[in-house]
Amino acid sequence: MSDEALIVLDKVNKWFGPLHVLDNVSLSVAKGEVVVVIGPSGSGKSTLCRAINRLEPINDGTITFDGQALPAEGRPLARLRSEVGMVFQSFNLFAHKTILQNVMLGPVKVRKEKPAVVRDRAMALLERVGIGNQAEKYPAQLSGGQQQRVAIARALAMQPKAMLFDEPTSALDPEMVGEVLEVMTSLAKEGMTMVVVTHEMGFARHAANRVVFMADGQLVESAPPAEFFANPKSDRAKDFLSKIL
Ligand code: ADP
Ligand code: MG
Numbered sequence: 001m002s003d004e005a006l007i008v009l010d011k012v013n014k015w016f017g018p019l020h021v022l023d024n025v026s027l028s029v030a031k032g033e034v035v036v037v038i039g040p041s042g043s044g045k046s047t048l049c050r051a052i053n054r055l056e057p058i059n060d061g062t063i064t065f066d067g068q069a070l071p072a073e074g075r076p077l078a079r080l081r082s083e084v085g086m087v088f089q090s091f092n093l094f095a096h097k098t099i100l101q102n103v104m105l106g107p108v109k110v111r112k113e114k115p116a117v118v119r120d121r122a123m124a125l126l127e128r129v130g131i132g133n134q135a136e137k138y139p140a141q142l143s144g145g146q147q148q149r150v151a152i153a154r155a156l157a158m159q160p161k162a163m164l165f166d167e168p169t170s171a172l173d174p175e176m177v178g179e180v181l182e183v184m185t186s187l188a189k190e191g192m193t194m195v196v197v198t199h200e201m202g203f204a205r206h207a208a209n210r211v212v213f214m215a216d217g218q219l220v221e222s223a224p225p226a227e228f229f230a231n232p233k234s235d236r237a238k239d240f241l242s243k244i245l
Contacts, residue, residue: 001209002031006162006193007052012061014047014217021047022058023217029162032191036204036225039214040240045197048214049164052195053084066161082110085155085163089171091147093139093154099126100135103154111158118157125153129183145176149183162193169200181207201245205229213237 007029014022021044029035037045050056052063054070054077063070065084071077093102103122107113126132129149131142139147148168155163165184169177181203188194188207198204204211204225211228213221215236221228229245232238 001033001191004031005029006031006033006066007195008062008064009048009052010062010064012051012058012063014044014051014056014058014060021217022051025061025217025219027212027219027222029193029195031193033209034188034192034194034196034207035210035212036208037195037197037212037214038199038201038204038240039220043214044217045214046166049086049166049195049197052164053081053086055086078110082106082158083161085158085160087148087151087155087163087165087168089167091139091144091151093147093150095139098136098138099131099142099150102139102150103157106154106158122153122157125156126150129153130179143176144172145179148172148176148180152180152183152187156187162195163187165194165196165198167197167199169198199244201229213240215240 005028009025009027012022012025025048037048039045047056051058065080071080097105100122103125104115104118107118108115123132123135126135129152131146131149131153134142134146142150169180172180177200181200184196184203185207208225210222211225212219213228220234221232221237232241
């Protein structure tokens with residue numbers, strides 16, 4: 001992990017009507033750092049991820065990515081989005097395109113890269129996530145765990161500087177969770193900067209540099225996993241952990 005910050009949120013506030021969904025959130029993610037975000041349902045974790053990618057506008061505060069203020073719109077925003085890969089609970093693959101076509105689509109259509117170049121990269125990524133032999137199949141022919149690994153390969157095909165994961169294993173059957181976490185763990189080990197919202201505490205313990213606990217839109221605690229799990233400081237974190245561990 002580097003000393004240099006890649007993602008910096010400074011006093012970010014967001015309201016949905018009267019609901020204060022991000023309440024003065026400040027967070028700095030270093031290059032190569034893996035931050036796991038945990039907290040009760042409705043605490044603002046997804047909104048935080050979406051704000052980093054500007055899928056969700058904020059009302060107050062600043063978010064910078066790699067030293068640059070988040071652009072509001074246009075080409076600069078499209079470029080930023082392509083530098084931050086996002087993986088959601090639902091895989092959102094295109095049903096009528098093959099696995100390989102799904103992975104190639106972003107670089108070819110958005111980045112206007114040469115298909116032959118993208119194809120090699122896409123195949124290498126599919127190999128890496130263990131799906132190389134399924135490239136010509138369609139999403140519906142794959143299991144949920146395989147589809148989510150394709151979604152990760154698709155995000156990586158854009159060669160992002162950071163990856164955001166919003167509950168990537170929550171929709172999977174239990175026996176498929178491990179294969180997706182394995183891919184994420186290997187990415188983390190290779191130095192990818194990652195923000196991961198998850199309820200998988202094993203992943204948090206083993207792969208995270210830092211655990212961030214959110215409640216009611218506030219960033220309540222931030223600590224290395226060993227410290228956080230052994231000694232949560234706030235009552236809200238203690239209460240949350242007592243329910244899930
Ligand atoms: P989490 O991911 O931690 O479960 P979210 O960020 O999805 O939390 O949501 C935080 C709060 O904001 C919740 O109370 C949710 O109902 C509310 N919320 C999320 N998206 C919207 C929206 N588009 N409009 C209104 N309220 C929303
Ligand atoms: Mg959520």
